[in-house]
Amino acid sequence: MATTTCPLTLLLFLLLLSGHPYSSSAASPIKTVVVLVMENRSFDHMLGWMKKLNPEINGVDGSESNLINTTDPKSTRVFFGSQSHFVDPDPGHSFQAIREQIFGSNDTSTIPPPMNGFAQQAKSMGSQHAQRRQMNGFDPDKCVIGGSPPCRRPRSPTACTSTPAPPTAPPPMWRRCWPKRYPQRTIFEDLRGRMEYPSEYTSQNIPATLFYRNLRKLKYVGKFHPYGLSFKKDAENGKLPGYVVVEQRYMDSKAEPANDDHPSHDVYQGQMFVKEVYETLRASPQWNETLFVITYDEHGGFYDHVATPNHGVPSPDDIVGPDPFFFKFDRLGVRVPTILISPWIPKGTVVHGPNGWPFPTSEYEHSSIPATVRKIFNLSSPPLTRREAWAGTFDGILQTLKQPRTDCPEKLPTPVKIRQGDANEDAKVSEFQQELIQLAAVLKGDDLLTSYPGKIGKNMSVREGKEYMESAVKSFFEAGFAAKKMGVDEQQIVKMRPSLSTRP
Numbered sequence: 001m002a003t004t005t006c007p008l009t010l011l012l013f014l015l016l017l018s019g020h021p022y023s024s025s026a027a028s029p030i031k032t033v034v035v036l037v038m039e040n041r042s043f044d045h046m047l048g049w050m051k052k053l054n055p056e057i058n059g060v061d062g063s064e065s066n067l068i069n070t071t072d073p074k075s076t077r078v079f080f081g082s083q084s085h086f087v088d089p090d091p092g093h094s095f096q097a098i099r100e101q102i103f104g105s106n107d108t109s110t111i112p113p114p115m116n117g118f119a120q121q122a123k124s125m126g127s128q129h130a131q132r133r134q135m136n137g138f139d140p141d142k143c144v145i146g147g148s149p150p151c152r153r154p155r156s157p158t159a160c161t162s163t164p165a166p167p168t169a170p171p172p173m174w175r176r177c178w179p180k181r182y183p184q185r186t187i188f189e190d191l192r193g194r195m196e197y198p199s200e201y202t203s204q205n206i207p208a209t210l211f212y213r214n215l216r217k218l219k220y221v222g223k224f225h226p227y228g229l230s231f232k233k234d235a236e237n238g239k240l241p242g243y244v245v246v247e248q249r250y251m252d253s254k255a256e257p258a259n260d261d262h263p264s265h266d267v268y269q270g271q272m273f274v275k276e277v278y279e280t281l282r283a284s285p286q287w288n289e290t291l292f293v294i295t296y297d298e299h300g301g302f303y304d305h306v307a308t309p310n311h312g313v314p315s316p317d318d319i320v321g322p323d324p325f326f327f328k329f330d331r332l333g334v335r336v337p338t339i340l341i342s343p344w345i346p347k348g349t350v351v352h353g354p355n356g357w358p359f360p361t362s363e364y365e366h367s368s369i370p371a372t373v374r375k376i377f378n379l380s381s382p383p384l385t386r387r388e389a390w391a392g393t394f395d396g397i398l399q400t401l402k403q404p405r406t407d408c409p410e411k412l413p414t415p416v417k418i419r420q421g422d423a424n425e426d427a428k429v430s431e432f433q434q435e436l437i438q439l440a441a442v443l444k445g446d447d448l449l450t451s452y453p454g455k456i457g458k459n460m461s462v463r464e465g466k467e468y469m470e471s472a473v474k475s476f477f478e479a480g481f482a483a484k485k486m487g488v489d490e491q492q493i494v495k496m497r498p499s500l501s502t503r504p
């Protein structure tokens with residue numbers, strides 16, 4: 001069976017700022033960390049062409065290429081372009097596809113990986129335009145994230161660690177194996193012990209953070225808020241908690257287009273969302289104590305020229321992936337964009353890596369987020385995993401200025417709309433959307449009704465899936481509040497009675 005593994009995304013950007021360990025033990029000026037994880041785009045695809053605006057960025061100049069057949073030097077050479085547009089369908093990003101993209105073959109022993117199999121892998125998917133799709137990036141003036149931007153650096157690439165404890169949505173592999181339980185400790189619990197830094201979540205269709213079983217406990221019920229009703233209001237009133245995870249819409253509808261940047265969704269919508277969150281934070285009385293982190297969950301199959309680290313990367317916890325790959329989670333994934341925004345970061349900062357700290361092979365990757373939060377808030381709990389202990393942290397980046405900057409723009413430019421036409425609400429749900437529907441089924445108790453919970457949602461349209469998950473979320477929280485009122489133990493998780501039998 002083809003198991004999709006978390007594509008361990010990853011990172012780097014070769015350190016420039018030598019002798020400057022980006023870690024510090026002094027008290028941090030940051031009291032609120034806001035995290036937004038967008039979906040499935042590589043660094044070069046989103047930001048690579050920004051190199052022409054700032055040569056310090058380890059991006060592209062168009063000389064990057066892949067042969068369409070890695071073993072045939074006479075085969076067509078596909079160069080990286082700047083014509084990225086509306087992407088549909090989604091490029092391949094299964095475990096095997098990624099392995100081929102970064103190694104060009106099934107031989108994974110090369111250090112560092114040659115990053116030469118993107119065109120070949122795209123071709124194997126059969127689409128005529130596949131290579132052009134995967135070997136392309138956005139022109140800097142297409143998106144906010146790429147448009148002449150503000151205070152939003154450093155762009156340090158990170159990664160989706162395949163650790164069972166990333167900051168937000170769990171890596172796909174774990175989702176797939178255990179839709180019901182994703183049981184490990186998370187940074188949210190570590191923060192819960194510190195009343196001054198509560199963690200909260202705002203989401204739209206469904207909070208993907210609920211993949212974490214612990215977060216379904218009654219004690220967290222009051223911590224989830226609908227984005228539209230609460231985020232702006234709390235920011236305006238200076239009431240944002242210490243750690244905020246903001247989730248986007250994963251379901252595309254005419255009235256509310258998806259804004260997660262995931263292909264085939266319009267990047268314009270995702271960038272508008274980034275703009276809205278930024279402007280909301282910028283206008284908040286809490287701005288001077290805020291760090292806003294934007295990253296991507298993985299590269300989504302798009303080309304990146306920087307070799308993924310596959311040497312000296314510790315397994316988070318010695319868990320080994322399933323047959324036939326028995327993947328040891330000892331390699332990071334393809335580089336993704338990461339942008340840190342704060343008035344405490346000097347303008348134009350580009351950071352390439354953690355500079356040999358805390359370990360000589362350390363990199364920035366997704367575990368850098370919990371690691372940074374642990375530092376900034378001086379949490380006494382141990383790292384979640386060995387990967388977190390190894391990951392570089394961003395706290396030192398926030399401690400080079402004596403005062404917060406006052407020149408951060410209040411408004412960001414408006415990105416360019418890319419997709420023509422409306423959302424197709426009758427489209428079948430994607431694999432990821434189906435996983436979200438399965439999560440909704442667990443919340444609703446519908447998974448108990450069938451011996452094939454993995455099939456739930458398979459035949460739903462985007463419209464049906466959206467309705468299903470929104471109603472599941474509503475009943476889950478209603479039942480949770482009712483149970484709390486009745487004095488049920490906070491450690492319990494509400495179990496709903498199945499409703500699937502009453503559905504057509």
Ligand SMILES: *[C@@H]1O[C@H](CO)[C@@H](O)[C@H](O)[C@H]1NC(C)=O
Nearest residue numbers: 025026027028377378379380
């Ligand atoms: C962090 O917490 C420890 C106690 O756990 C304390 O000794 C130390 O001073 C704190 N550091 C800062 C910067 O607040």
Ligand SMILES: *[C@@H]1O[C@H](CO)[C@@H](O)[C@H](O)[C@H]1NC(C)=O
Nearest residue numbers: 068069070071072073075124
């Ligand atoms: C790639 O090139 C090799 C060597 O020329 C050839 O044996 C192989 O069939 C080619 N693969 C494809 C998919 O064309």
Ligand SMILES: *[C@@H]1O[C@H](CO)[C@@H](O)[C@H](O)[C@H]1NC(C)=O
Nearest residue numbers: 096100104105106107117120
């Ligand atoms: C990798 O191995 C599989 C089966 O073992 C084969 O089907 C596939 O073509 C190989 N991929 C490459 C890029 O050689």
Ligand SMILES: *[C@@H]1O[C@H](CO)[C@@H](O)[C@H](O)[C@H]1NC(C)=O
Nearest residue numbers: 284285286287288403404406
């Ligand atoms: C942030 O700090 C700057 C510099 O000290 C100050 O001018 C500004 O008013 C502060 N902004 C807020 C929202 O407190």
Ligand SMILES: *[C@@H]1O[C@H](CO)[C@@H](O)[C@H](O)[C@H]1NC(C)=O
Nearest residue numbers: 007039040093094172262432
């Ligand atoms: C991103 O790619 C992974 C596969 O690598 C997939 O499992 C996941 O569902 C994708 N994310 C979305 C939002 O589709």
Ligand SMILES: *[C@@H]1O[C@H](CO)[C@@H](O)[C@H](O)[C@H]1NC(C)=O
Nearest residue numbers: 452454455456457458459460
């Ligand atoms: C999906 O539809 C197909 C064809 O209509 C049907 O055979 C299959 O059982 C359906 N699957 C589910 C999970 O309802």
